[in-house]
Amino acid sequence: MVVMSSEEFAPPKYAQIVQAIRQKIADGTYPPGSLLPSETQLVREFRVSRPTVVRALQVLQLRGVIEREHGKGSFVKATPPGSPEENTRPGRAVLDRVEADENGSVVDAGPFAADAVVAKLLDVPKGSPVVRRRVLFRDVERPTDLVTLWCSAHQADDTQLGEAAPLTSGIRQHLQTRKGLKLQHVVERLSARHPSADEAKLLELRKTAPVLGVLASVFNGGGRPVMVVDLVMPGDLHELEDSYSL
Template identity: 80%
Template sequence: MSSEEYAPPKYAQIVQAIRRRIADGTYPPGSLLPSETQLINEFHVSRPTVVRALQVLQLRGVIEREHGKGSFVKATPPAAAEEASRPGRAVLDRAEADENGSPVSVGEHPAPASVAKLLGVPEKSPVMMRRVLFRDADRPVDLVTIWCPVELAEGSALGQPEPLTAGIRQHLQHTKGLKLEHVAERLSARHPSTEEAKLLELRKTAPVLGVLASVYNGGGRPALIVDLVLPGDLHELEDAYSL
């Protein structure tokens, strides 16, 4: 078996390279990272691969991304700022169209028991479901399912089959005046369901990380449920906190 078969995915190699440059001072705190086009040319990869790498760095609290301006190294290192990996928040801020996200199932769906309990609605009552598969140049990298009350989705693009051009949090605030305020997450290590394995191109016995997040509005009740599935061989979750 060749050494290439053990090499990390291309986006992970970019993540490692950028983190090394931040650590050695090549990219100091507050500095602007090279543009997506510059990274594409340097690493000889596609734009979705570069976008995925930047999204991972953002999720880990290493950089901040500003639409139309670029990606900046955080002024305070993640450990010092006690920044945790926050997958639920990262999902809410991702623009599907910019990160090679493809909706695979959108529309009203009977609420599964776990989702109904978290949303506080009767089991199997109709709710809006939005399932999106994200890929890099090589393979699927995660699967996101958003569940929300039908009345919340009305007047928004959550029920449309096209990729969203803005993050869900920004979109709902703009279209519905809804401010999402905090997230409660549950993490699990498990095997994928049959559908998850098919969409993520995994064996049924492959490990995945599951993140089930309740997203609350100012009224103190869940407005959205985020179900995120991450292939175990592509992802790790980090945290840092004081004792």
């Protein structure tokens, strides 16, 4: 019989950092709105590499626990009194990610004809002109997730969504700054599946590898769909967790 050590059952280093930071948020060490230690400080504290710290912060951001601001650092999100804890809203977190800060590379961006699925979600006729933007995020070891965004061509006018350069602000902030558009509501559909051939190639996965998929429809204050976001994450790097009142 082979005896396994406890270390072989331990979660990955980045997941241990995620757990430690969330515990410090829960016990008040890092209160809502506070600035987390810098990446350099976290590297020293946990005795890990910078990519490991970056991956942990990415997971925390994807779960909606923290916000990362270009040139400022990572802040604990404030939860409004009396509202359910929004500690994991992947669609919302994607809208606040800063591509330039998180090693995001634009795979493609530009005009696209809406297929049947995208057209239905955007409430436009099939074949309507839309803008598609695909961004691959990675650390030094491997790709961590793939984000694809579709929005109508007129919504993308006067924005950088159709350009190949990584955005220096989150999509939500970018649209509000450029268009005065406020995104108000997200409907998410979660799935566990195998990647498409294209996703497997970009994420450097086997075709039979499990991935987590989040398909999010984003609406404005009037209840009209503004964009569709598809987030694909390797199953061995991510887990989704939620917390809610009974």
